[in-house]
Every structure is written in structure tokens, then in C-alpha cells.
Amino acid sequence: MDKGIGGLPQRVWLQLARPSLAHLQPFAAELPDLPVESIKQKLRKDYVAKLSFNENPYGPSPRAIEAMQAQLATLHLYQDATGDELRQAIAADLAVRPEQVILTNGADELILLLALAFLNPEDEVIIPSPTFGQYRASSVAMGARPIAVPLTDFRIDIEAILEAVSPRTKMVFLCNPNNPTGTIVTGHELEHLLKSLREDILLVVDEAYIDYVTDSEYTSALHYLPRRANLVVIRTFSKLHALAAARVGFGLSHEPIVNLLHRVRPPFNVNGIGQAGALASWQDIEYQGKMRELNTSNRKYLYSMLEAADLPYVPSQANFVLVDTKQDAAIMYKRLEAEGIIVRNAAGFGLPSHLRITVGRREDLARLGQILRGCSAVG
Numbered sequence: 001m002d003k004g005i006g007g008l009p010q011r012v013w014l015q016l017a018r019p020s021l022a023h024l025q026p027f028a029a030e031l032p033d034l035p036v037e038s039i040k041q042k043l044r045k046d047y048v049a050k051l052s053f054n055e056n057p058y059g060p061s062p063r064a065i066e067a068m069q070a071q072l073a074t075l076h077l078y079q080d081a082t083g084d085e086l087r088q089a090i091a092a093d094l095a096v097r098p099e100q101v102i103l104t105n106g107a108d109e110l111i112l113l114l115a116l117a118f119l120n121p122e123d124e125v126i127i128p129s130p131t132f133g134q135y136r137a138s139s140v141a142m143g144a145r146p147i148a149v150p151l152t153d154f155r156i157d158i159e160a161i162l163e164a165v166s167p168r169t170k171m172v173f174l175c176n177p178n179n180p181t182g183t184i185v186t187g188h189e190l191e192h193l194l195k196s197l198r199e200d201i202l203l204v205v206d207e208a209y210i211d212y213v214t215d216s217e218y219t220s221a222l223h224y225l226p227r228r229a230n231l232v233v234i235r236t237f238s239k240l241h242a243l244a245a246a247r248v249g250f251g252l253s254h255e256p257i258v259n260l261l262h263r264v265r266p267p268f269n270v271n272g273i274g275q276a277g278a279l280a281s282w283q284d285i286e287y288q289g290k291m292r293e294l295n296t297s298n299r300k301y302l303y304s305m306l307e308a309a310d311l312p313y314v315p316s317q318a319n320f321v322l323v324d325t326k327q328d329a330a331i332m333y334k335r336l337e338a339e340g341i342i343v344r345n346a347a348g349f350g351l352p353s354h355l356r357i358t359v360g361r362r363e364d365l366a367r368l369g370q371i372l373r374g375c376s377a378v379g
């Protein structure tokens with residue numbers, strides 16, 4: 001029966017909700033989206049390597065764990081609503097004013113706040129495709145029209161973005177490095193885009209994976225912030241800092257934009273434990289360097305595993321690699337799942353023969369390589 005608990009059928013609730021919700025689905029937690037312990041239970045396995053979520057497999061800085069534990073004793077008190085200590089530390093290191101930094105409940109919340117603050121029904125939002133899904137979800141929630149701009153050779157196509165601009169364009173999302181391809185927009189390309197965009201179009205550059213970049217052609221959008229009013233940079237503590245479950249992200253922009261985001265921000269959006277852990281991790285330069293090095297060397301190791309299995313891949317500047325399985329990706333996905341290795345089938349990104357594989361620990365990648373070589377030997 002199509003009856004909700006309040007008596008009205010689901011379709012009536014849908015009519016009462018914002019019309020745009022008809023075009024959205026809830027986050028569907030399929031096996032690759034579950035926590036490792038749940039995956040182990042479902043697969044009845046002791047060994048599971050979760051390489052589907054682009055998490056840092058080495059865990060947080062010990063200093064972050066210590067700071068978060070110390071925070072437990074004050075959980076009865078509301079935390080600092082704007083996270084001033086963390087904002088000041090970030091601002092000092094990135095050479096911006098603290099007022100230019102906004103902390104959010106993960107980068108995800110910042111994407112939603114941007115949509116809440118700026119998007120009206122019928123506004124157009126340019127979103128390269130494929131890319132991270134929350135740009136579309138948050139835009140559609142507000143009734144805005146996502147304009148998908150296909151990548152060229154797995155790279156974000158700046159000229160195609162400029163061609164897609166219309167009088168209705170309000171926002172452009174740029175994921176740099178891009179998820180799921182791991183490719184970058186170079187500094188030159190970014191500068192060209194910024195120079196060519198109308199000033200009333202907000203360019204949102206998501207730099208969730210910036211810490212893994214080794215290509216010297218890359219420039220953070222932050223570099224252009226002093227000269228560009230229409231720019232927002234997104235960062236997160238979920239990747240290099242390994243604090244995904246603490247839910248801390250932040251945005252960098254100019255004060256008029258940041259102040260508008262504060263108007264729609266829930267006052268206590270970033271919890272005290274997250275703030276404490278993020279601050280300690282931000283200050284732990286040695287830990288960050290170690291994590292960066294591990295990713296670079298493990299990424300190379302993953303490449304060698306893929307080459308040995310004769311599988312083409314897109315060279316990556318992130319902590320994941322997009323792999324061409326040269327067949328329906330579900331076949332290799334299943335084969336890996338049977339051995340406890342969970343990767344991302346990129347069919348959901350419109351790439352049905354590709355897998356996106358997180359750069360895991362070396363021992364997990366060795367096991368992955370062994371299975372992949374077995375697959376290619378079988379044909």
C-alpha cells in the first residue's frame with residue numbers, strides 16, 4: 001500500500017514537497033558505500049579492502065586522535081559556532097583573512113550551502129560530466145538546471161564550458177583534480193576560464209584532492225582569489241587528513257560571498273570533536289608529508305599492478321585511478337568482490353567499462369594486482 005505513517009500516500013507528500021525533489025533519489029548505500037565492518041558481515045569475510053570511497057587507509061594523525069579524545073569531556077557544551085581557532089589557523093597558512101574562511105560539515109555541506117544561497121529555479125549550473133555527484137544533486141534540489149558538459153579525453157574541457165555559458169548561467173562547478181578521472185585543469189586553463197567568465201557567474205573549484213597533486217602544471221584556484229571576486233574554493237579534511245567521519249570541510253572566498261553562506265549555515269554545523277581533530281591535523285605537517293609520500297608511491301605501485309594485468313588507466317593526480325577493464329566493468333568488479341576487494345564500478349558515472357580504484361595500502365594493492373592478473377590470464 002502506498003500509505004505513509006501520517007496517512008497520506010507517498011505521492012501526495014511528493015506533491016507537497018519542493019517540485020524539484022521528484023528528480024532526486026536518496027543516497028543509495030549499496031555494498032561499496034557501506035562501512036568496512038558492514039561489508040565484512042554481508043560478504044562473511046574477515047578480509048575486506050575498501051577501495052571504493054577514496055578514503056585514506058592509514059587513518060588520522062595520532063595528534064588528531066589525541067585532540068579529539070580530549071574534546072570528549074566537554075561534549076555537554078555547545079562548541080564554537082564558527083570554529084574560530086581552526087579558521088584562524090587555516091587563514092594564517094593560506095594567506096587569507098579568517099573572515100574569508102567558512103567551516104562546513106564536510107565539503108558536501110558547502111556544496112549544498114552554495115546552492116541554497118545562490119540558486120533559483122531556472123538558473124543554469126554548468127557541471128562537467130562525469131564528476132562528483134553532489135554538484136548536480138544540490139543544484140537540482142533548488143530547482144536549478146544542471147547543464148552537463150562532457151569531458152574530452154577524460155579531462156575537463158574549458159572551451160566547452162565557455163560555450164555552454166548562457167544568460168541564465170549562475171554557477172560553474174569545477175572539480176580539480178576531477179573525481180572520477182583524477183585529471184587536472186592546469187593553472188593556465190583555470191586562468192583562461194576565470195578571465196572569460198562573466199563576473200556574475202560564480203566559479204566553484206572543488207579541491208578535495210589537492211594534497212595528492214604532483215603535476216607542476218597545477219595551480220590552486222586560491223592563487224587567483226585576490227584578483228577574482230566570483231570564486232569559491234572548496235577543501236576537505238576527509239581525504240589526506242583521514243578525518244572523513246569527523247565531517248569537516250571548508251570554503252575560501254571573499255567576505256560578501258562568505259557572509260551570504262553564513263546566512264544559510266546551521267549555527268553549529270561543525271561539531272567540536274571534528275574542529276579539534278582538524279586543527280591538530282592541520283598543524284601536523286610531518287603527518288601530512290608522510291601521507292602525501294605514501295599516496296604518491298602507492299599510486300605508482302597501483303600503476304605497475306595495472307600494467308602487469310594489461311589494463312589501461314587514466315594517469316591520476318588524486319588518490320584513486322580510473323581503470324579501463326575493456327569489458328563490462330561489473331565482471332571484474334564481481335571478481336574482486338569475491339576476494340574481498342571492493343572498488344567503484346564507474347557505470348554510475350556513465351563509464352560502464354571502467355572501475356575507479358582508490359590508492360589503498362600496498363598490501364591490498366598487491367592482492368588486487370594478483371587478482372587482476374588472474375582475470376586477464378583467463379581472458
Ligand SMILES: Cc1ncc(COP(=O)(O)O)c(C=O)c1O
Pocket residue numbers: 053054105106107108109132175179206208209235236237238244248249
Ligand atoms: C570531489 C569531492 N568533493 C567533495 C567530497 C566530499 O567531501 P566531504 O567528505 O568533505 O563531504 C568528495 C568525497 O568523495 C569528493 O570526491
